[in-house]
Amino acid sequence: MKKRFHAFHTRVFATVVLVAVVPIAVCLMLMLPLLIASSDRRQAQSAGEQLEAMQAQLGAVFEQTDAMLDALSRRVDGEEDGRALYEAMVEAASGCTYVENLYVLAPDGACVEALRGGEARMDTDWGILAMAQEDTVFAPSAKADRIDAARKTREGFVLARLDGDALRAMLAAAHDSSCGVMLLTPQWRLILETQTAGASLAVLRERWLDGEALGQGDVNYGMRVEPVSGFTLLLSQPRTFTAETTRTVVLLGASMGALSLVLCVWAALVLSGVISRPVQEMTRAMARVQRGELSVRITPRTNDELGLLAQGFNRMVEEYEQNLRRTVERQKELDETRIRMMQAQLNPHFLYNTLDAMKWMGLTHGVPQVATLAQDLAKILRTSISGEEFVTLGCELELLERYIDIQLIRFEDRFACEIEVDDALMNLLVPKMVLQPIVENAVIHGVRDMDDGYIKVYARQMDGELHLFVQDNGRGMETGQSGALSFGVSGKPGEHLGLYNVDSILRLHFGDAYGLSIRSRPGEGCLVEVRLPARPAGSHTKGGKA
Amino acid sequence: MKRLVLILVCAALLVALPGLAQENAPAQAMRLTVYTSHKEEVYRPVIEEFERQTGIWVRVVEGGTAGLLERIRQEREEPVADVMFGGGVESLMAYADCFAPCDAGGAPLRLDCTFEDGRFVAFSRLPIVIIYNRHLVKTPPQGFAQLLDFPGRIAFADPCVSGSSFTALATMIQALPDEDVPARLLEKAQVLPDSGDVITAVAGGICPVGVTLEESARKRILDGEPIGIVWPQEGTSAVPDGAAIIAGCSHPEGAQAFLHFILGEAVQRRVQTAFARLSVRSDLAPEGEEAQEGPLCAYDIPWASAQREAILARWRMLTGEDAP
Numbered sequence: 073m074k075k076r077f078h079a080f081h082t083r084v085f086a087t088v089v090l091v092a093v094v095p096i097a098v099c100l101m102l103m104l105p106l107l108i109a110s111s112d113r114r115q116a117q118s119a120g121e122q123l124e125a126m127q128a129q130l131g132a133v134f135e136q137t138d139a140m141l142d143a144l145s146r147r148v149d150g151e152e153d154g155r156a157l158y159e160a161m162v163e164a165a166s167g168c169t170y171v172e173n174l175y176v177l178a179p180d181g182a183c184v185e186a187l188r189g190g191e192a193r194m195d196t197d198w199g200i201l202a203m204a205q206e207d208t209v210f211a212p213s214a215k216a217d218r219i220d221a222a223r224k225t226r227e228g229f230v231l232a233r234l235d236g237d238a239l240r241a242m243l244a245a246a247h248d249s250s251c252g253v254m255l256l257t258p259q260w261r262l263i264l265e266t267q268t269a270g271a272s273l274a275v276l277r278e279r280w281l282d283g284e285a286l287g288q289g290d291v292n293y294g295m296r297v298e299p300v301s302g303f304t305l306l307l308s309q310p311r312t313f314t315a316e317t318t319r320t321v322v323l324l325g326a327s328m329g330a331l332s333l334v335l336c337v338w339a340a341l342v343l344s345g346v347i348s349r350p351v352q353e354m355t356r357a358m359a360r361v362q363r364g365e366l367s368v369r370i371t372p373r374t375n376d377e378l379g380l381l382a383q384g385f386n387r388m389v390e391e392y393e394q395n396l397r398r399t400v401e402r403q404k405e406l407d408e409t410r411i412r413m414m415q416a417q418l419n420p421h422f423l424y425n426t427l428d429a430m431k432w433m434g435l436t437h438g439v440p441q442v443a444t445l446a447q448d449l450a451k452i453l454r455t456s457i458s459g460e461e462f463v464t465l466g467c468e469l470e471l472l473e474r475y476i477d478i479q480l481i482r483f484e485d486r487f488a489c490e491i492e493v494d495d496a497l498m499n500l501l502v503p504k505m506v507l508q509p510i511v512e513n514a515v516i517h518g519v520r521d522m523d524d525g526y527i528k529v530y531a532r533q534m535d536g537e538l539h540l541f542v543q544d545n546g547r548g549m550e551t552g553q554s555g556a557l558s559f560g561v562s563g564k565p566g567e568h569l570g571l572y573n574v575d576s577i578l579r580l581h582f583g584d585a586y587g588l589s590i591r592s593r594p595g596e597g598c599l600v601e602v603r604l605p606a607r608p609a610g611s612h613t614k615g616g617k618a
Numbered sequence: 619m620k621r622l623v624l625i626l627v628c629a630a631l632l633v634a635l636p637g638l639a640q641e642n643a644p645a646q647a648m649r650l651t652v653y654t655s656h657k658e659e660v661y662r663p664v665i666e667e668f669e670r671q672t673g674i675w676v677r678v679v680e681g682g683t684a685g686l687l688e689r690i691r692q693e694r695e696e697p698v699a700d701v702m703f704g705g706g707v708e709s710l711m712a713y714a715d716c717f718a719p720c721d722a723g724g725a726p727l728r729l730d731c732t733f734e735d736g737r738f739v740a741f742s743r744l745p746i747v748i749i750y751n752r753h754l755v756k757t758p759p760q761g762f763a764q765l766l767d768f769p770g771r772i773a774f775a776d777p778c779v780s781g782s783s784f785t786a787l788a789t790m791i792q793a794l795p796d797e798d799v800p801a802r803l804l805e806k807a808q809v810l811p812d813s814g815d816v817i818t819a820v821a822g823g824i825c826p827v828g829v830t831l832e833e834s835a836r837k838r839i840l841d842g843e844p845i846g847i848v849w850p851q852e853g854t855s856a857v858p859d860g861a862a863i864i865a866g867c868s869h870p871e872g873a874q875a876f877l878h879f880i881l882g883e884a885v886q887r888r889v890q891t892a893f894a895r896l897s898v899r900s901d902l903a904p905e906g907e908e909a910q911e912g913p914l915c916a917y918d919i920p921w922a923s924a925q926r927e928a929i930l931a932r933w934r935m936l937t938g939e940d941a942p
Contacts, residue, residue, distance in 0.1 A: 197884035198667060211670060259669040259676070281677060283643045 080351070081344030088336040088343070093329055100325040108313045112292070119294035119309050122247045126305055127296045129242055130255075133170050134300035137221045137232050138208040140164045140171070145225040148176050154185065161187050165232075170242075172218065172235040177201070178228045194231070204229055210301035212263045219263060219301075236264045247307060256304040263303065270308040290314040350378045354385055366393040406580055409573060424450055441481050448474040456505060464609050465531065465538075466498035472507050472529065479515050487515065487525025497531050500538050501607045503577050509570030510542045510588075510600050517568075518546020518598055533606050540602040549592040571600070578604055644675045650872040652676055653690065655683040655704035656859075660893050668879050674872050687713045690864055700867040701876050703741070706781070707860045708919050710738045717862040718870065723878030725886075730914070731858050731898040740858035741880055742895035745832045745914075746786045748848040749817065754826045761851035762790045765827060766802045773819040773828030774807040778930055782813050786829045788922040788929065789855040793915050800929070804936050821845055836894035849912025856896055856914055 147160040157176060165171050165187055174187035181196040194201055200211040204222040213220040217236035222229050243253050244266040252267040260277045270276075270291030279286050286293035286306075294307040353370060360368045369386050372379035427450040434442030451474050455463070463471075469491055476489045489511070511527060519525025525546060532539045575588040582604055592598035654661045658680070665676045679698075681689070683705035690702060694716055702710070702717070710717070717737040731740035748765055750758040759765040765772060775783035791799045808825050810816055816830040821843040835847050861880060863873040879885060886897040 195884075198888070199670070202667075202671060202884065257666075257670065258673065259666075261666055261669065278677070280643055281649065281675060 079344075080348045081340055084344040084347075085336065085340035088340050089333065092332045092336050096325060096329045096332060100322065100329075104318070104321060104325075108318065111312045115292060115309055115312060116294065118248070119251070119292065119307050122251065122253075123294050123296040123305055123307050126243050126246045126253060126307075127298050129246055130239070130298050130303075130305070131300050133234070133239065133242070134210060134221070134298070136168055137171065137210075137234065138300065140168050141208050141221060141223045141230050141232055144174070144176075144230050145223055148230060149226045157185050158187075161185060168232075170234045170238050171232050173233040175231040175233070176228065177231060181229075184228065196229075200231065201229055204231075210303065212257060212261070217264060240264050240266055243305075248309075251307055251309045253308070254306045256306055258297075258302045258304065260304060260306075270310070276306070287311075290316075346374075347378065350374075350382065354382065357385065361389055361392075366396070402580070405576065409576055409580075412573075423453055427453065445478055445481055448478045452478075452508075458504075461504060462501045463504045464498060465493065465500045465502050465540075468502050468504070468507055469493060469498075469529070471505070472511060475508050475511065476527075479512075483515070483520065483525075486523050487519040487527060489527045489529070492528065492530040494531070497533055497538065497606075499609050500533075501609050502538070502540070502604065503581060506574055506577070506602060506604075507540060507542065509574050510602070513568060513570055513600070514542055514544040514546060514598065518544040518548070520546075522546060536606055538602075538604050538606040540604075542600045542602075543597065545597040548594045548596050548598050549590065574602070578602070646868070647872070648674050650674050650676045650701065650869050650876060651679065651699045652701045652703050652876070653679045653681065653686045653699040654702075655681060655686055661703060663888070663892070664880060664885055667884070668876060671879070672872075672875060674875070676876075683709050687716070690716050694865070697864045697867045699864050700869045700873040701861060701863060702738075703861045703876075703880070704859055707733065707738065707740060707858050708923050710860045710862055711735070711919075712923075714738070716865055718865040718867070720863045720874060720877055722881050723874075725878075725881040726900045727881070727898055728900045730856075738860040738862035739877055739881060740860045740898040742889045742893065743856035743858045743898060744782070744895060745849075745856035746782070746789045746829065746854045747832045747835060748827060748829055748850055749820050749835050750827045750846050750848065751820050751823055751825075752844040752846050754823055755846070758846060758848050759827060760848060762793050762799075763797070763852065765829070765850075766794075766797065766799075766806065768806070768827055770806075770826040771808040771824075772803065772806050773810060773816045773825035773830075774803065775810050775813040775816050775830070777933055779811060780813040782831050783816075783829075784926065784930070785855060785857055785922070787933070788925070789915070789917060790829075791929065792917060792921075793850065793852040793854070800933050800936055804933075809937070817843070817845065832896075833894045840894070851913070853913040853915030855917030857917065857919065858898055 141164075144160060144164040147164070148157060161174050161176065165174050172188075173190055175190070175194075176184045176186075177194060178184050179196070181194040181201060183190070183192050183194070194214075196202065199214055200209065200220040200222045203209045203211060204224045206224055208221050208223045210219060210221050212218070213233055215233070219234040219236060219239065220231055221234065222231040239255070243255070247253055247266070252265060252270070254265040254273060255263040256273070257263060260273065260280065262273050270293070271279075271288075276286055276293065279288070286295075290311050292309045292311055294309065296305045296307075297303070298305060350370075350373060357368045357370050366389060368389060370382040372382040427446040431443045431446035431450070434440060434444075434446060452471060455467075455471050473491065480487075480489070507529065511529065514527050515525075519527060522545075526544065528541075528543045530541050530543075532541070571588060571590075578587045586603050586605070589601045589603070590598060591601070652661075652665065661678065661680075665678060668674065669676055679686070686702065687705065687709060690697070690699060691713060693699070711733075714735055714737045719736050720739060721736070722732075722739050727740070731743065733740075748759060748762070759768045774786070777784040777787045787799070787803070790803070808819065810819060813830055813834065816828040817834055817838050819825045820828040821838065832847060835845055839845050839847070861877055863870060863877065867873055881898070883899070883902070886899045886902055889895045889897050890902060
């Protein structure tokens with residue numbers, strides 16, 4: 073399955089949105105309901121307190137009225153004297169500020185005495201008198217905006233008419249100005265109301281009968297039944313969090329969210345630009361490097377991690393370029409060496425046949441030295457033209473002996489050569505013809521003009537390395553060639569072409585850690601050391617080179 | 619320990635919750651739904667007094683007679699209403715299958731207000747009377763025959779539109795069997811679009827006399843309009859309106875209690891006084907100065923219902939509307 077590509081700016085945008093917009097949304101979705109619930113709870117509590125206060129005040133009025141009617145009913149029973157009756161009524165009504173009028177009625181509803189004049193007769197089969205019992209009952213008066221309280225006596229009724237305006241004022245003072253209260257009969261018919269707020273009573277009554285919540289929308293309702301009269305107090309309280317307020321808050325939150333979303337888009341673009349532009353530049357530069365344009369460099373724009381990255385990239389490309397150049401140069405040198413070696417080769421078969429002919433002529437003509445020379449040379453030649461690059465140390469030493477035999481004949485035994493190598497090392501691999509050029513150098517530049525020249529070849533194995541030494545007691549190297557004479561990569565072949573070639577071959581095979589080193593002082597001989605990894609035959613792997 | 623705390627919290631909640639909860643809505647037994655075609659000034663005091671005396675919560679649905687009765691028929695499977703309050707008995711008769719049997723609770727009812735069927739009761743009677751302008755007319759017509767001979771226009775509502783006007787027309791036809799009432803009436807009538815316009819026309823002097831319901835006339839007299847009422851000497855009709863219990867209703871006991879209540883003396887007395895109608899009780903004499911009940915003719919309600927279309931068709935033909 074293909075892995076989906078997520079553009080960097082998309083991820084930056086998502087992150088920024090997560091950080092900026094989500095808290096606002098969470099705040100709005102979580103805090104707003106909490107806030108509304110808390111406000112509603114507080115309001116409900118306040119409504120409860122207001123209702124409590126109104127119920128208490130109303131109850132006090134009704135209880136006072138009840139007590140007054142009770143006292144009056146005792147006084148009027150059996151009272152014949154009109155004046156005494158009136159005085160009793162005046163006395164009873166005194167102190168009852170809400171009493172507008174007071175009536176003493178005959179059993180048929182005819183008015184016997186009224187405190188402030190008024191109706192001549194009341195219905196006994198309708199309204200309050202139809203309900204009146206030994207205890208005081210309360211009902212809305214037939215006269216609008218009044219409440220009647222009546223009680224049956226032995227000789228008719230006593231009835232107090234309470235002033236609705238005064239009661240309304242009392243209730244209005246007991247609730248918040250924003251609220252309204254309705255005083256209702258037990259079946260929720262309106263007696264009086266302080267101010268209209270919210271739904272009509274008809275609607276509320278329907279809700280109540282349907283068992284629905286009274287408060288729907290922007291007004292809450294609280295109710296309390298006043299126990300003395302049985303009337304219901306219904307408080308309407310506008311909600312603090314109306315639908316409109318909530319809408320406004322949500323709108324505000326939403327616009328804040330939208331604003332931060334816009335800011336997020338902007339920030340995401342800027343941020344991703346800051347980061348992705350250098351990255352894209354680097355990607356392009358890398359593609360060019362892959363195509364081989366090593367001259368590509370990035371100009372660091374900023375002094376931050378991205379700047380460091382750009383610098384690092386530049387360094388990396390530089391090093392890669394140098395490395396490549398070095399490799400190419402090395403390859404070129406190797407090729408040159410090979411060309412030189414090939415130029416040095418003659419047609420080997422012709423030489424070999426010639427040498428064979430010379431050997432037999434030497435034997436036939438009784439010149440054994442010629443036969444020996446020809447035979448040794450043929451041997452050297454055969455080895456040198458064989459295709460193998462590595463030979464065992466034993467084989468190399470045998471070749472060296474042949475060469476020395478030739479040189480001894482040539483120089484009429486004016487030098488001696490000694491080979492001292494432990495048999496254990498004979499099986500180690502060395503590059504072919506690695507010792508011959510060194511010994512040749514020792515013969516030609518060291519001991520050729522001496523009568524008692526001495527060349528010693530010996531070998532040591534240390535720390536996994538094989539050290540071959542060629543020591544002579546010849547005239548040594550001239551000043552400047554001695555000591556740390558090195559045939560490194562930058563070394564010049566000069567007159568010691570053989571040494572240079574050996575050193576080159578070693579370094580190319582095994583790396584710069586290996587090669588030749590020469591210790592010498594003019595007139596005191598010379599010691600050439602060959603360092604190479606000790607590898608026994610059979611583990612024939614080509615030497616590692618970086 | 620944790621369990622103990624949990625139990626305590628639960629107990630506290632159980633104690634606190636009823637305190638927090640609001641008062642409960644009234645019980646089903648204490649409810650009643652009434653469909654009424656009466657005007658608010660009639661039904662409101664009756665229903666509020668009923669609530670006061672019984673403690674039952676009454677729901678009122680107002681509407682026209684025909685609409686409410688049709689609604690009752692549609693709701694027959696699951697009745698919403700308990701009581702139909704209002705509507706002429708001829709209308710209720712037509713929907714008798716929607717009503718449950720009921721009784722009058724032993725109230726002494728007039729013979730013309732008792733029905734063999736027993737599926738509804740009469741509530742009040744609405745007599746048709748002659749009205750005249752007191753200023754313009756010194757000797758008013760004493761009956762329908764004199765009215766038709768009266769010099770001057772007769773205010774009469776269109777019987778095709780007004781139900782009470784049709785009743786008036788049918789009453790006159792029954793009272794004067796030898797006359798071609800529609801033709802004679804149309805010679806002199808000022809036909810008005812609504813029954814309310816009759817009183818306005820008479821009180822305003824546009825017409826000196828008119829025919830309308832006694833109820834409306836008495837109310838306007840109480841308002842001080844210069845109108846007089848004449849109870850026709852031939853006798854007149856007083857078609858009662860009624861009330862019925864809906865068959866299969868949820869609160870049959872409350873409905874029956876409501877019917878007993880409206881036939882009770884207290885309400886029936888108010889029918890005569892406050893509502894300016896005639897009581898259906900035989901033990902209540904008409905009250906008030908203007909409410910002198912006169913002779914009644916034997917108004918044949920089924921005949922009027924049956925002949926309705928024929929009478930109206932003739933009326934339309936005579937007026938030139940809808941001529942064939």
